[in-house]
Amino acid sequence: xxxxxxxxxxxxxxxxxxxxxxxxxxxxxxxxxxxxxxxxxxxxxxxxxxxxxxxxxxxxxxxxxxxxxxxxxxxxxxxxxxxxxxxxxxxxxxxxxxxxxxxxxxxxxxxxxxxxxxxxxxxxxxxxxxxxxxxxxxxxxxxxxxxxxxxxxxxxxxxxxxxxxxxxxxxxxxxxxxxxxxxxxxxx
Numbered sequence: 219x220x221x222x223x224x225x226x227x228x229x230x231x232x233x234x235x236x237x238x239x240x241x242x243x244x245x246x247x248x249x250x251x252x253x254x255x256x257x258x259x260x261x262x263x264x265x266x267x268x269x270x271x272x273x274x275x276x277x278x279x280x281x282x283x284x285x286x287x288x289x290x291x292x293x294x295x296x297x298x299x300x301x302x303x304x305x306x307x308x309x310x311x312x313x314x315x316x317x318x319x320x321x322x323x324x325x326x327x328x329x330x331x332x333x334x335x336x337x338x339x340x341x342x343x344x345x346x347x348x349x350x351x352x353x354x355x356x357x358x359x360x361x362x363x364x365x366x367x368x369x370x371x372x373x374x375x376x377x378x379x380x381x382x383x384x385x386x387x388x389x390x391x392x393x394x395x396x397x398x399x400x401x402x403x404x405x406x
Contacts, residue, residue: 239366239375246363250384253356254300257387260352261308264345268315271342274335275323302356302385309349316342353387360384 323335364383367376376382 235371236375239372240379243363243366243372243376243379243381246359246366247381249359250356250363251300253352253359254302254305257305257349257352257356258300258308260345260349261305261312264312264342264349265308267338267342267345268312268319271319271335271338272315274338275319302387305353306388357386360386 363381366372367381367383
């Protein structure tokens with residue numbers, strides 16, 4: 219009788235652990251998907267802001283800015299990036315386009331002083347900050363998910379339910395350019 223009660227208690231504990239771990243894995247998986255979706259929305263807004271900057275620059279440098287706009291549209295600025303690799307590819311593309319746009323802007327000092335351009339640039343910076351924060355949220359959530367997937371005994375539940383580790387988003391190249399000393403600091 220006592221052995222049966224102990225076994226029943228153990229079975230209830232194991233089932234309870236299994237259910238709670240499954241719920242935690244599903245919750246973290248959904249949070250990762252949501253964070254990727256938020257990043258994609260912010261990247262699309264950022265693409266729109268880059269196009270707005272290019273259109274503003276078009277008033278000063280028609281050929282160069284039209285080339286940038288065509289390049290953005292040809293490379294699929296609004297394609298789905300629902301994976302970390304897609305997010306990283308879109309971020310790299312945005313960095314390249316901003317670099318090209320900055321070269322154009324440097325050639326026209328009156329453009330840099332234009333209120334319309336300054337407002338568009340402020341909007342671009344706001345989207346960059348939103349993307350940065352969204353990337354941090356995703357990586358933090360992926361860390362929690364990866365811990366749960368890799369740690370014992372939750373790793374048993376994760377493998378039974380086919381939950382895998384999440385890929386991290388890499389450091390945004392624009393952020394690396396803004397803080398070049400960080401690369402050296404992390405190597406030490």
